[in-house]
Amino acid sequence: MLIKENPLRLAIFGAICSMLLLSGCQTMKERVLDSSADGQTSVQLRSMQTRSFDTSDKAKTMRTVIATLQDLGFVVDKADLDLGSVSATKLSGYALRMTVSVRPSESGKSMIVRANAQYNNAPVTEPKPYQDFFVSLQKSLFLTANNVD
Amino acid sequence: MKKIIACVAIIGLLAGCAQPIPPEALQFQPDTLANRQLQSRKYDIKSEKELLSASNNVLQDMGFNLDESNMQLGVIVASKSRDATEAGQIAGAMFMAFMFGANAASYDKTQKIRASLVTKPASTNNPIEVDIKTKSGKQIKFDQQVEMPNSYVVRVTFQRLVWNQKGIMTKIEGINEPEIYQEFFDKLSKSIFLQAQNVN
Numbered sequence: 001m002l003i004k005e006n007p008l009r010l011a012i013f014g015a016i017c018s019m020l021l022l023s024g025c026q027t028m029k030e031r032v033l034d035s036s037a038d039g040q041t042s043v044q045l046r047s048m049q050t051r052s053f054d055t056s057d058k059a060k061t062m063r064t065v066i067a068t069l070q071d072l073g074f075v076v077d078k079a080d081l082d083l084g085s086v087s088a089t090k091l092s093g094y095a096l097r098m099t100v101s102v103r104p105s106e107s108g109k110s111m112i113v114r115a116n117a118q119y120n121n122a123p124v125t126e127p128k129p130y131q132d133f134f135v136s137l138q139k140s141l142f143l144t145a146n147n148v149d
Numbered sequence: 150m151k152k153i154i155a156c157v158a159i160i161g162l163l164a165g166c167a168q169p170i171p172p173e174a175l176q177f178q179p180d181t182l183a184n185r186q187l188q189s190r191k192y193d194i195k196s197e198k199e200l201l202s203a204s205n206n207v208l209q210d211m212g213f214n215l216d217e218s219n220m221q222l223g224v225i226v227a228s229k230s231r232d233a234t235e236a237g238q239i240a241g242a243m244f245m246a247f248m249f250g251a252n253a254a255s256y257d258k259t260q261k262i263r264a265s266l267v268t269k270p271a272s273t274n275n276p277i278e279v280d281i282k283t284k285s286g287k288q289i290k291f292d293q294q295v296e297m298p299n300s301y302v303v304r305v306t307f308q309r310l311v312w313n314q315k316g317i318m319t320k321i322e323g324i325n326e327p328e329i330y331q332e333f334f335d336k337l338s339k340s341i342f343l344q345a346q347n348v349n
Binding site: 059062063066067070071072073074075076077078079080081086088089090091092093094095096117119124126128129130132133135136139 | 169170171172174175176177181184185188216217219221222223224226263264265267269304306307308309310321322323
């Protein structure tokens with residue numbers, strides 16, 4: 001067998017294998033800037049991470065965001081009303097970290113909520129987890145989540 | 150044979166580069182409500198500020214150090230580092246070391262325990278429910294919670310990170326033992342009582 005006969009061949013085989021597997025990973029520049037490798041634009045990312053809610057109460061929206069995160073098993077890391085930002089981490093065999101920011105829309109009649117998540121050491125870029133989060137949030141907020149253009 | 154196993158293990162690890170997020174991570178689960186009840190308690194107290202300060206005292210009683218606070222949002226975040234050794238695990242580690250050499254032994258050594266405590270105004274059990282039809286024939290349903298005066302809800306959640314004797318992380322988990330939460334709230338009740346009496 002190839003493996004038994006020649007350790008050098010095994011090493012080369014191993015190296016090629018890992019190169020193929022690692023080619024999916026990114027360079028440092030891409031990692032710092034998260035300039036997506038899979039061709040996703042920041043507009044797409046924003047639209048899946050953002051919803052608007054018909055309320056003008058920033059503090060209440062933030063309190064509801066915190067309550068929702070707690071319901072989902074998160075422990076709060078940081079919260080700042082002036083900046084409108086909350087960070088929380090969920091540990092359950094994995095580490096899921098989220099930052100949710102709340103800001104009033106230009107008209108002042110609605111609140112724009114944006115969430116971004118990181119799962120272990122990778123950004124979450126699929127739409128489904130964000131959809132789940134906003135479904136959970138709108139249940140707690142008694143308001144409908146609207147898409148933002 | 151060993152080499153093949155090693156190779157498969159390495160490939161497995163590398164493939165882990167892009168792990169998918171578990172589908173249930175951001176959805177409400179059947180036990181969400183039960184957990185909320187376990188982790189929350191309602192207190193009749195004049196202000197949210199008083200409640201936060203009593204809570205902060207209890208966390209200090211338990212040896213927690215403050216990491217983050219925001220009075221306006223009713224948030225306190227605290228943590229502490231503690232020993233994590235357990236007798237059973239040490240025995241297991243000794244057995245492994247005896248059988249497979251010292252490198253095979255692993256036991257939990259240190260842990261970091263995190264707590265986040267959030268207060269909010271309590272709401273009545275009966276939300277106002279209004280079902281109306283707009284001019285354009287659109288059905289709108291309100292069921293808005295009504296805040297109760299002088300009554301606040303505290304929700305506390307604990308989680309821990311555990312490292313073994315080699316400094317490698319072995320566990321990251323939420324803490325959900327009912328006794329821990331019950332005892333915490335008993336302490337908080339006492340703290341609120343003492344604070345009201347101005348006793349230290």
